[in-house]
Amino acid sequence: MFHKLLFLQYIMQTVCKYCANILCESIIFFVIFVPKKQKINNMERIWSPWRSQYIDNLNDNDKKNKIEKKCFLCDAINSDGNSNKENLIVARREKCIIIMNKYPYNSGHTLIVPLRHIADFLELENEELVSIMNTIQEVVAAIKQLFNPHGFNIGINIGQSAGAGLPDHLHFHIVPRWNGDANFTTTVADIKIISHSIEDTRAKLAEILIQK
Numbered sequence: 001m002f003h004k005l006l007f008l009q010y011i012m013q014t015v016c017k018y019c020a021n022i023l024c025e026s027i028i029f030f031v032i033f034v035p036k037k038q039k040i041n042n043m044e045r046i047w048s049p050w051r052s053q054y055i056d057n058l059n060d061n062d063k064k065n066k067i068e069k070k071c072f073l074c075d076a077i078n079s080d081g082n083s084n085k086e087n088l089i090v091a092r093r094e095k096c097i098i099i100m101n102k103y104p105y106n107s108g109h110t111l112i113v114p115l116r117h118i119a120d121f122l123e124l125e126n127e128e129l130v131s132i133m134n135t136i137q138e139v140v141a142a143i144k145q146l147f148n149p150h151g152f153n154i155g156i157n158i159g160q161s162a163g164a165g166l167p168d169h170l171h172f173h174i175v176p177r178w179n180g181d182a183n184f185t186t187t188v189a190d191i192k193i194i195s196h197s198i199e200d201t202r203a204k205l206a207e208i209l210i211q212k
C-alpha cells in the first residue's frame with residue numbers, strides 16, 4: 001500500500017502539480033483504488049432475480065402454512081405414485097425423494113428431500129444420511145448424462161436466515177452449472193434463461209433414475 005501512495009504522490013507532483021489539493025487527490029485516489037476494490041469484490045455470482053417474487057411471498061406463505069400445518073414437500077411425499085408428474089417428483093428412494101425445484105436457479109435444479117418432516121440437520125439418522133448421499137450421487141450422474149453441465153453446486157440451506165425457502169423441511173439442492181450461466185441478461189435485464197422445461201427435465205431424469 002505504501003508504494004502505491006508514493007506512486008500517487010509522484011503523479012500529484014508531476015501531472016497535477018498546479019492542482020495539488022485535497023479534492024484532486026481524492027479524485028485520483030478513487031480513480032486508482034476504487035476499481036481495485038470493486039475487482040476484489042467482483043467474484044462470480046449466480047443471480048436469481050426471477051426468484052424474488054417467491055422470496056417476497058415466503059413470509060406470508062410461511063405464516064399461512066404454519067397455521068394450516070401445510071408442507072408441500074410432505075404433500076408430495078404422501079401423494080400416490082400416479083401424481084408424481086403433477087408434484088414434480090422424479091423418483092422415490094427408501095429414505096428420501098427426488099423432486100424438481102419449481103423455482104429453479106438453472107435447468108435441472110433438483111431437490112433431495114428426506115421423507116421425515118424435520119428441520120434440524122443434526123436429526124438426520126445414519127440411514128437417512130446414507131440414502132440421501134447415495135441419491136445425490138445418482139442424480140448428479142443422471143444430470144451429467146442428460147445435460148453434461150460444466151459443474152454443480154450441491155448444498156443445503158439451514159434456517160431462513162441461510163436462505164431456506166422451506167426451513168421446516170430439510171432439503172438438499174443440486175444445481176447444474178454452465179460456464180457463463182450468470183450472464184449479462186440476468187444481471188442487466190433481470191432475465192434468466194432456463195433452457196429446458198421443468199416437466200421435460202423431470203420426465204427425462206425419471207426415465208434414467210427409475211431404470212436403475
Ligand SMILES: [Zn+2]
Nearest residue numbers: 071074117169
Ligand atoms: Zn414436510
